[in-house]
Amino acid sequence: MSDIREEIRQPPASVLAGDRPRSTTRQVQYAIVVGGVAGALARAALDEAFPWDGHGWPWATLIVNGAGTLLLGYVVTRLQERLPPSTYRRPLLGTGFCGALTTFSTLQVELIKLARNGEVGLAAGYLSVTLVLGLVGVYLATALTRRVRLS
Amino acid sequence: MSAAVWLGVAALGGVGALLRFRFDAFVQRRVESDLPLGTLAVNLVGTFVLGLLNGLAVAGDSLLLVGTGLLGSLTTLSTLMLETERLAEDGDGRLAVVNVGLSLGGGLVTAALGWALGAVL
DSSP states (O other): OOHHHHHHSSSEEEEEEEEGGOOOOOHHHHHHHHHHHHHHHHHHHHHSSSSSSSSOOOOOHHHHHHHHHHHHHHHHHHHTTTSSOOSHIIIHHHHHHHHHHHHHHHHHHHHHHHHHOOOOHHHHHHHHHHHHHHHHHHHHHHHHHHHHHHH | HHHHHHHHHHHHHHHHHHHHHHHHHHHHHOOOSSSOOOHHHHHHHHHHHHHHHHTOOOOOOHHHIIIIIIHHHHHHHHHHHHHHHHHTTTTOOOHHHHHHHHHHHHHHHHHHHHHHHHHOO
C-alpha cells in the first residue's frame, strides 16, 4: 500500500521539469504573472478592508497567509497526485496565486513593528498562530485531498 | 487607493511572482541542498528590502506599490509552509525545524537590519 502511495505521490517528470526555467515555456511564465496579479490584488484588497496601524492583530496578513497556505496544500496535492499533468495549473494557482497572496516580508516587518511598539507578547502570539495555521493547514489540506479518492 | 495605484499593485504583483520563480530556480540550480534554499533566499532578500523601506520612512502610494505589490508577491509564506510540511512528512523532521528556524530567525534579523540601515541613511 505504501509503495503504491509513493508511486502516486511521485510527480510526473513533466511537472518537475516545469519548475526549471531552462525548459520553461512562455506559457508557464505568463501563468505565473496572471496568478501573481490576482494574488497581489486579493491581498491588497484585504489590506484595504482591514487596515492595520501597528497595534493589535494584523488581521489582513493573518487571513491571506492562512487562506493561501491552505489553498496551496490543496492545489499542489491535487495537481501532483490526483490529476493528469498540466503545464500551467500549478504555475497559475500555486506559484502565481498562492505565492503572491501570501507574504513573508509583511509578516516579518509587522513583527518588528509590534516589538517596537512594545507589544512583544502579541508578536509572539501572532507568529505562533501564523505558523500553526500554516503547517496544520497544509497538513489537513493534503490529508483531505488524498483521502477523497483513496478511500 | 486610486485606480492608478491598484493597477500598479497588480502589475508589480505579477512581476514579483515571476521574479520569485526565476530567482528560486536560479538559486536551486546553483546550490545543492536538502533545504529549499531558493525560497529562503527570496524571502530574506524581500524582507530586507521591506525593512529598509520602513527604516527610510517610505509611506503612502510608494509603500503600497513596492511593499504590497512587488515585495508582497516576491516573498511567500505558503511555499515555506508547504516545503516545511513536506520535509516533515518525508521523515526529515530535523530539516523541517531547521527550515522554519532559518526562515523566521533570518527574516527577523534581515528585517531589523534593513530597518536600521534605512533609519541611518
